[in-house]
Amino acid sequence: xxxxxxxxxxxxxxxxxxxxxxxxxxxxxxxxxxxxxxxxxxxxxxxxxxxxxxxxxxxxxxxxxxxxxxxxxxxxxxxxxxxxxxxxxxxxxxxxxxxxxxxxxxxxxxxxxxxxxxxxxxxxxxxxxxxxxxxxxxxxxxxxxxxxxxxxxxxxxxxxxxxxxxxxxxxxxxxxxxxxxxxxxxxxxxxxxxxxxxxxxxxxxxxxxxxxxxxxxxxxxxxxxxxxxx
Amino acid sequence: xxxxxxxxxxxxxxxxxxxxxxxxxxxxxxxxxxxxxxxxxxxxxxxxxxxxxxxxxxxxxxxxxxxxxxxxxxxxxxxxxxxxxxxxxxxxxxxxxxxxxxxxxxxxxxxxxxxxxxxxxxxxxxxxxxxxxxxxxxxxxxxxxxxxxxxxxxxxxxxxxxxxxxxxxxxxxxxxxxxxxxxxxxxxxxxxxxxxxxxxxxxxxxxxxxxxxxxxxxxxxxxxxxxxxxxxxxxxxxxxxxxxxxxxxxxxxxxxxxxxx
Numbered sequence: 001x002x003x004x005x006x007x008x009x010x011x012x013x014x015x016x017x018x019x020x021x022x023x024x025x026x027x028x029x030x031x032x033x034x035x036x037x038x039x040x041x042x043x044x045x046x047x048x049x050x051x052x053x054x055x056x057x058x059x060x061x062x063x064x065x066x067x068x069x070x071x072x073x074x075x076x077x078x079x080x081x082x083x084x085x086x087x088x089x090x091x092x093x094x095x096x097x098x099x100x101x102x103x104x105x106x107x108x109x110x111x112x113x114x115x116x117x118x119x120x121x122x123x124x125x126x127x128x129x130x131x132x133x134x135x136x137x138x139x140x141x142x143x144x145x146x147x148x149x150x151x152x153x154x155x156x157x158x159x160x161x162x163x164x165x166x167x168x169x170x171x172x173x174x175x176x177x178x179x180x181x182x183x184x185x186x187x188x189x190x191x192x193x194x195x196x197x198x199x200x201x202x203x204x205x206x207x208x209x210x211x212x213x214x215x216x217x218x219x220x221x222x223x224x225x226x227x228x229x230x
Numbered sequence: 231x232x233x234x235x236x237x238x239x240x241x242x243x244x245x246x247x248x249x250x251x252x253x254x255x256x257x258x259x260x261x262x263x264x265x266x267x268x269x270x271x272x273x274x275x276x277x278x279x280x281x282x283x284x285x286x287x288x289x290x291x292x293x294x295x296x297x298x299x300x301x302x303x304x305x306x307x308x309x310x311x312x313x314x315x316x317x318x319x320x321x322x323x324x325x326x327x328x329x330x331x332x333x334x335x336x337x338x339x340x341x342x343x344x345x346x347x348x349x350x351x352x353x354x355x356x357x358x359x360x361x362x363x364x365x366x367x368x369x370x371x372x373x374x375x376x377x378x379x380x381x382x383x384x385x386x387x388x389x390x391x392x393x394x395x396x397x398x399x400x401x402x403x404x405x406x407x408x409x410x411x412x413x414x415x416x417x418x419x420x421x422x423x424x425x426x427x428x429x430x431x432x433x434x435x436x437x438x439x440x441x442x443x444x445x446x447x448x449x450x451x452x453x454x455x456x457x458x459x460x461x462x463x464x465x466x467x468x469x470x471x472x473x474x475x476x477x478x479x480x481x482x483x484x485x486x487x488x489x490x491x
Contacts, residue, residue: 045385067387080436082426083438093387144383145383
């Protein structure tokens, strides 16, 4: 598929990408290379100008079983100013499973607590999110995505602005999710750090896919995917 | 006076509950815009010789859905959509009111509220719509919160964000229509916003913010109605001044708490 924003040049050119269940795929590339756009097209938030995008075999834009997707947007942050506790944020992740009018059951609450524990925030479950560190806030958002019990977890630049320890913790968490729950992970970033050693497959995007394969097979000249190569 | 207190109970609880979601989504001024459209509805009621409360309700819901429709389709920026309806509503209202020959003191009861003009019929309407509004917020609470916290994340998870935005706009319209007898069309938006920003200064979670805001809203209505009864003042103004005072108190309490911690 190809994609261009209205009136603009093509951002993605003839991209052909299929992700298998249980895969941990890293999408790398320079800022402005089209990583976020690729994720947005894959999620059905944008329509390709040519070609098509599918989720679990259904057209992405009309995909109906959206509770199967957990999503962490780029620079995920709270859209509100009021104090929000970690538990309140994570519990909104159950809305996609419960439906619009469904109240949370004891089972839902148990899943929320389990998600909070999985991201290592049990001690901060009642804390106001804005008073936690950037890495902890990022983990709370991942906890929200996990509360939906997704089959596919899509993370857009989750390591941006978080310290090395938080990146290590995130890498260990993602590996655990893939190993224990067989969650398919799509991870877009211009820098991978600790996560790089866990990924099955690296896709390098610079307006088109310029590399797709085992990270170890990445040509050494491209090893830092944040670099723009001529 | 008892009718005003009974109707005021629903207004004091409903306005901040709806206002919470408006403030968090940076739509605080939508209440003002819809209020001006409701004014055109009141004027239409005078012109047609039917209940101004009913016509205001219809006009407010129409205006609210129109603003959301314009905003959602990006045909017009949010503030421009609001300005369009704001000025058309007030101008249309003034033209119809003057055509009906109703530019008189009675009109002021709709603009700034009144204690003595609340009727049994008004109370039934306020109670029914107020209870329905509070019930709807209770049922949709988590979906509305999910949308307010992370709109794109909610959209990806299949939450019907567009439909929820329309429901929120319609709830705003209903709040304005049921509140105009007590607080007045020109001041109701303040009762939706001020208790929320006061509560968020001292609250510790979303739930505590909403309940605290509803308590402040209710307290403002009771204190405002009592004061306006004994001092013979327009209740809308007094109620809003009490709500503004609660913000000053909450801000001072917040500063004190921060100094101690």
